[in-house]
Amino acid sequence: MVPVPAAQVGGLYVDPDTPAAQQVADWTAEGRTDDADAVGAIAERAVPLWLAGGDATARVTDYVSRAAAAGAVPLFVAYNIPDRDCGSFSGGGAAGADDYRAWVGSVAAGLGGSDAIVVLEPDAIAHQLTGCADDGGERYGLLAGAVDVFTAAGARVYVDAGNPGFTGDAAATAEALRRAGVERAAGFSVNVANFYTTEESVAYGTAVSDALGGGVRFVVDTSRNGAGRAPEPTDGTPEWCNPPDRLLGTAPTLDSGIPLVDGLLWIKRPGESDGSCRPGEPEAGQWYPDYALDLVTD
Template identity: 50%
Template sequence: MLLAVLLAGLCCTGASRSAAEPSLDLWTDPDSRAASQSAEWRSEGRTADATLMDRIADRPQAEWLNGPNPGPIVRARTTAAAHAGRLAVLVAYYIPNRDCGLYSVGGAPTAANYRAWVDQFAAGLGDRGAYVIVEPDAVAQVVAGCTRVAATERYALLAYAVDRFERQPHTHVYLDAGNSAWIPEAWRLVAALKSAGVARADGVSLNVSNFQTNAASSTYGDRLSKDLGGKHYVIDTSRNGNGPNPGATGTAAWCNPPGRALGTPPTIRTGNALLDAYLWIKRPGESDGTCRGGPAAGQWWPTYALELARNAATGTAS
C-alpha cells in the first residue's frame, strides 16, 4: 500500500483531484518486449540496434488488458509501479464487438461478462492508482457508423466502466475519443461521450494507436474540452514523431504505415493546463494488424520497432 501512504488524505474522485496531488512519475516495465529484444540483440553483438531499441525499452508504456481475468495483471503492474513510487498506465480493451469486427476483433461475449470484467479490473487496482484508458475507438467507431453494436448498450457499458474505475482511489480515468483525423468535427463526439460517462471521467484520450501530431491533437483536445465543460485530455505520442503517413487514406493511413517515428517521450509535464500527459499508449513495435507483412494486431514486430526508433533521431511530434 505504498502509494496509499504517499497519497494519504487526498480525495479519490476524478472531479476533486487538483494540482495539490503529488505528480508521481510514470512506471517503466523492466521486462517489456522492447527490453527483452534489446538484451537479445546486445548478446548477439547487435549493439547499435540494441541501443536504438533502448529508446523504446527505457520509456513508460501502457499495458493493454484485452482478455479474460484482468485482475492479476492489473494487480501485478500497479504493485510494481507503487513499489517504485510511480504510476502504471493501463488500457481497458474488452468491450463487446471490439473494433467493429476489424483487425482487433474480440472482446467480452456479453454485456454481463463485460461488467464482471470491469469489476475484476477495478479490484486489481486497489488503492494503488494508475492512469486508465477506457476502450480505444469504442465511442468514435459508433459515431463513425459501426452497425455491429447498439449505441445505447455500448455507451451504457462505457459509463459503467468509467464510474467503476473512478471509484478506485488515485485512479485517473480517460475515456477514449479517437483522433483528430477520424472525426475532424470534434463536436460530433460530444453527445456520445456524454452518454458514455465522460462527465465522471478525468478526461478523454486522443490519438491512441494513431499518428496525428501533438499540435493537431491538442487543438482537437482543446475544442472537445470547451464542449465538455473543461475536461482534460491525454495524447498518445508513441508513434507520431513524423506525423501521419503523407497522402495515405483508409487502412494505409493507420495500419503499420512506413516511415513513422517515436514521438514525445511520456511525461506528465506538458506545459498545457488541459493536457494532463503525453503517454505511449500504443506500445511501439506492436503490430496494428496483418498489413504490410505484419503479424496479428498486438503482436511484437521487432523490425517495425527498430524502424520507429531509428526514425526518432530526426522525428518531431510538434
C-alpha cells in the same frame, strides 16, 4: 469525486519486462549493439499494460504492486468492449454486456485503491459515431459503468475520444463522451495508436473540451507521432497500419506544459503491430522488431 489531475502525482512506471526490453537484451547478446541501443529508446520509456480480456485481477494486482515498489504510477488500457474494433485487425472483446461488466470488475479488483491511470476503450466511441456499433446505445452505458467502477477503485480514467480524422466532429464526440460518463472521469484521450502530430491532437482535444463546456482535461498519445501522419499508401493498406518512416514522439510525461493536457503518453506501445495488414506482418498487438527499429531510425 474525480481524482486529482495526473500532473499532481509521481512519474509513470517503466516495466522492465516489455518485449522492447527483451529485444534489447537479445540484440545485445547477438552483437547488434547499435540496434539494441536504438530500441532502448522504447524500452526505457513508460508504456501501458493493455488489458484485452480474461480475468484480469492477478495481472493488474501484480502490475500495481511493481509500480508501487518503484514509487511510480501504473498505466493501463482497458480494451475489451463487445464488438471491439468493429471486427477489424484488433477485433474481439467481451461476448456481451454482462461479460463486460464482470470483466471490468475483475480489473477494478486488482487496482486496489492505487493511483493508476486507465485509458478506456480506444476507438469505442469513434466506432459508435461512425455507425459500426449498432447496439441502441448500450455501449455508452457500458463505458459509463466502467468509468464509475474504475474511479471508485481509485483510478484516473480517460475515456477515449478518437483522433482528429476519425469523426471530425467535436460536438458529436463531446455528446458521446457525456453519454459515456466523461464528466465523472478525469477526462478523455486522443490520438491513441494514431500518428497525428501533438499540435493537431491538442487542437482537436481542445475543441472537444470546449464542446463539453470547457475545462475538461485530456491526454495525448505521442508514441509514434514524431513524423506526423503517413501519406496515403499505394498498396491498399490503411494509412494507420504499420506505416513506414514514422518516428517516436515526445517522451511520456505527466507534466506537458500544455493547457488542459494532463499528459503526453505512449498509449500505443511503440514497436507492436497495428495488424497483419501486409503479408508477413504480425497480428495486432504483437511485437514487430523491424517496425520498432524503423521508429527509432531517422
